[in-house]
Amino acid sequence: MLIRNKQSWEMPEHMATPEDVYLNRRQILAAMGFGLAAGMGIMPKLAAAAIEGFPAKRNPSFTLDRDLTPEDEATSYTNFYEFGSSKNISRKAKRLKPDPWSLTIDGMVEEKITINADELIKKLGDQEERLYRHRCVEAWAMAVPWTGIPLEKLVRFARPTASAKYLRFETFHNPDIAPGQRQQWYPWPYVEGITVDEAMNVLPMLVTGIYGKALPNQNGAPIRIILPWKYGFKSIKSISRITFTDEKPVSFWEELQAKEYGFWANVNPEYDHPRWSQKTERLLGSGERVPTQLYNGYAEQVAGLYANMPQDRSLFF
Ligand SMILES: Nc1nc2c(c(=O)[nH]1)N[C@H]1C(S)=C(S)[C@@H](COP(=O)(O)O)O[C@H]1N2
Numbered sequence: 001m002l003i004r005n006k007q008s009w010e011m012p013e014h015m016a017t018p019e020d021v022y023l024n025r026r027q028i029l030a031a032m033g034f035g036l037a038a039g040m041g042i043m044p045k046l047a048a049a050a051i052e053g054f055p056a057k058r059n060p061s062f063t064l065d066r067d068l069t070p071e072d073e074a075t076s077y078t079n080f081y082e083f084g085s086s087k088n089i090s091r092k093a094k095r096l097k098p099d100p101w102s103l104t105i106d107g108m109v110e111e112k113i114t115i116n117a118d119e120l121i122k123k124l125g126d127q128e129e130r131l132y133r134h135r136c137v138e139a140w141a142m143a144v145p146w147t148g149i150p151l152e153k154l155v156r157f158a159r160p161t162a163s164a165k166y167l168r169f170e171t172f173h174n175p176d177i178a179p180g181q182r183q184q185w186y187p188w189p190y191v192e193g194i195t196v197d198e199a200m201n202v203l204p205m206l207v208t209g210i211y212g213k214a215l216p217n218q219n220g221a222p223i224r225i226i227l228p229w230k231y232g233f234k235s236i237k238s239i240s241r242i243t244f245t246d247e248k249p250v251s252f253w254e255e256l257q258a259k260e261y262g263f264w265a266n267v268n269p270e271y272d273h274p275r276w277s278q279k280t281e282r283l284l285g286s287g288e289r290v291p292t293q294l295y296n297g298y299a300e301q302v303a304g305l306y307a308n309m310p311q312d313r314s315l316f317f
Pocket residue numbers: 074077078079080081082135136137171190218219220231232233234235236237238
């Protein structure tokens with residue numbers, strides 16, 4: 001996303017901390033005490049095992065009003081700031097190692113869990129495929145087949161306590177493989193959040209694949225969230241931690257520019273972004289401009305979540 005005015009958090013390139021002041025990986029691990037643990041052979045070894053279940057059976061309840069975006073468009077025009085601010089980051093994203101992948105579920109849960117992504121998916125049940133529209137806040141859009149598990153199943157698996165109100169998602173943090181994370185004026189790691197009520201809705205998916213195959217790195221391998229009624233930045237990629245909490249999470253983009261990227265961020269053509277209109281969107285592939293729909297066309301499934309809230313601009317930022 002483009003940010004027009006230089007803000008206090010925005011440092012010019014030349015002021016960025018030079019790479020040589022960064023601790024190297026061994027120093028960080030040593031500082032954390034892991035160096036010793038690894039040396040003594042008490043670090044658990046993660047075993048590589050690919051996530052299974054591709055292609056998954058399509059769930060016919062989710063239909064589209066438009067053609068699917070060509071696969072090569074949806075997998076080459078991607079937002080993944082960890083690898084740079086351009087859309088063309090797939091080559092850089094090859095450095096990400098999605099297998100084995102450890103994910104921690106913690107916070108207000110009966111029991112903290114750290115589990116490999118493939119094992120987690122196995123425990124959550126059969127994967128399914130759904131065709132969803134996706135709407136970036138920058139006003140481009142696509143329609144793709146995602147493979148995954150309803151997020152609701154993860155919530156049940158996690159056993160949150162009664163006080164948990166929100167899910168806070170965190171992306172991996174490793175500047176050694178993700179050059180964007182060396183740009184210190186960004187509040188890494190990428191964080192997103194939704195309410196537990198939203199997570200229990202029928203739409204959110206814990207996604208592992210696209211077009212019937214495992215996610216390519218640039219689309220958020222090995223595991224991400226998809227929230228098709230919200231602006232795309234909420235659909236966080238390459239998740240390494242999910243925390244249940246009673247505090248409203250502050251997302252990566254909200255921390256950078258709260259006036260432009262808020263917590264709810266539900267799609268609505270009536271509320272413009274401060275710097276551009278949200279009335280229409282450009283389809284990846286054809287380049288066609290089509291009208292944007294309230295809740296990205298998913299009002300039937302999600303409008304009820306917000307029925308008791310002020311129906312104003314704050315719901316749509
Ligand atoms: N970790 C992380 N997740 C992210 C982003 C990102 O930069 N980093 N970009 C977001 C934005 S702005 C969009 S539009 C979608 C894009 O998903 P896609 O590249 O698979 O289309 O991912 C979202 N998830």
